[in-house]
Amino acid sequence: MKLKQLANANDAVSEAAKKVNPRYRLGYHIMAPANWINDPNGLIQFNGEYHVFYQHHPYSADWGPMHWGHVKSKDLVHWEHLPIAIAPEDNCGCFSGSAVDNNGELTLIYTGHHILDQEKDLFYENQNIAVSKDGIHFEKSHKNPVIAAPPADSSHHFRDPKVWKYNDKWYMVVGNSTKDDVGRVILYSSLNLREWEYIGVLAQGNENLGYMWECPDFFELDGKYILMCSPQGIESDGDLYQNLFQTGYFVGDYDYETNEFIYGSFTELDHGHDFYAVQTFLDAKGRRIAIGWMDMWESKMPTKEDGWCGALTLPRELRLGENNKILMNPVEELTLLRESEHHVCTNQSINGSYLVETKDNLIELKIDFDMAKTTAHTVGLKIRSINQEETLLFYQKENQKLTLDCSKCGKEKDGNRRTILESDQVLSLRVYIDRSSIEVFANNGEATMTSRIHPKEERLGIELFAENGDAHVIDFTYWSLKDIWK
Known part of the structure; x- marks a missing residue:
């Protein structure tokens, strides 16, 4: 990653921040100093501090080539802006992903989104890593891409890796779809974060559950396993699925030996207008904490006129209630x-x-x-x-x-x-x-x-x-x- 790219991006945000109209600026939510943000990325507690990254376009209040913006906090309440963490190469974007602590090395795992023809929406996607010793300055790995292409039975939609460790092995879920546009989540494993083995399909929908499952997250909660994802293309049904895209979850049981996930039906997570691409992490107190993007694609976004667009939700603690229903509540901090x-x-x-x-x-x-x-x-x-x-x-x-x-x-x-x-x-x-x-x-x-x-x-x-x-x-x-x- 060229240092000049990062310097230019940070300079652009600093200059744009001087011109931002404050009328709708939020008082206690995560947002960039200026210009566009969407999905939360890389949620992690690292060296005693909470880090949140986010999809960021530092040059415009509209969506554009994706960078990773960055904030940190000691208490999940008072946030500090840090330099932009990673920047894309030419004709590329650093799409959503996750973060892990690899023996004191903060590692970001993200999707490289490579545009072949913008007008025809032709692109390909692969998975990459960037590493940091201090949690602020990152270097892309010379091993990139660590997963060069999706499996053979897949469409070109192949993004948003969420990585975690179980025993001595790393696991990754990735949002994906089949060649005939059925959303699914696929699973990989690795011993070193650099070489990955494809395990197979963790969960797959049908024609009623969307053509692509973005931003997957897989974790244990109160004795059950939860698969969260953000399906694109579900049709509205009464009061359900009213937004352009949805965010929800499946609850089930998972066996690491057989890699079999037996799960129930899809449930929407939030019923407002502006909630998408939620990601969770486990903190030192043992809490499963979730943060989502507090906007919605193709919605009215008047703050663009003010030089900024997009924010993240408050941090929410997740628990599993009766009938396997996820309960979300604001963190006590x-x-x-x-x-x-x-x-x-x-x-x-x-x-x-x-x-x-x-x-x-x-x-x-x-x-x-x-x-x-x-x-x-x-x-x-x-x-x-x-x-x-x-x-x-x-x-x-x-x-x-x-x-x-x-x-x-x-x-x-x-x-x-x-x-x-x-x-x-x-x-x-x-x-x-x-x-x-x-x-x-x-x-x-x-x-x-x-x-x-x-x-x-x-x-x-x-x-x-x-x-x-x-x-x-x-x-x-x-x-x-x-x-x-x-």
């Missing part, structure tokens, strides 16, 4: 963001609406409704601006659906997302609002909804509401949060 606590009400019934005025744009909310004592057909909250703009989150008792409505806050078309949530006793909502994002965690992670919002008006406050009856509020507390980037 996020309480470090809290600057002031505002205890609004306890054990109070509301009829109609209850407004709490606040101009804060960085807020954490915790609201618990006693649904056994609630007679209202619909309960929820509005993040209100001073005039017409608002973001709605509401729950309907009759059909047990939780709805996030962003149609009056930047998503005029296709503004609603819904998911089933059984809440006969307590409806617990934990909501993080940043300047241009909302992340909802309902009933301790039984449902999550992640969306970008783009308000143009000043904030008025938070309004609780009940329709056709009373809502019983057990507790309503909110916190003003700090801006880590200031």
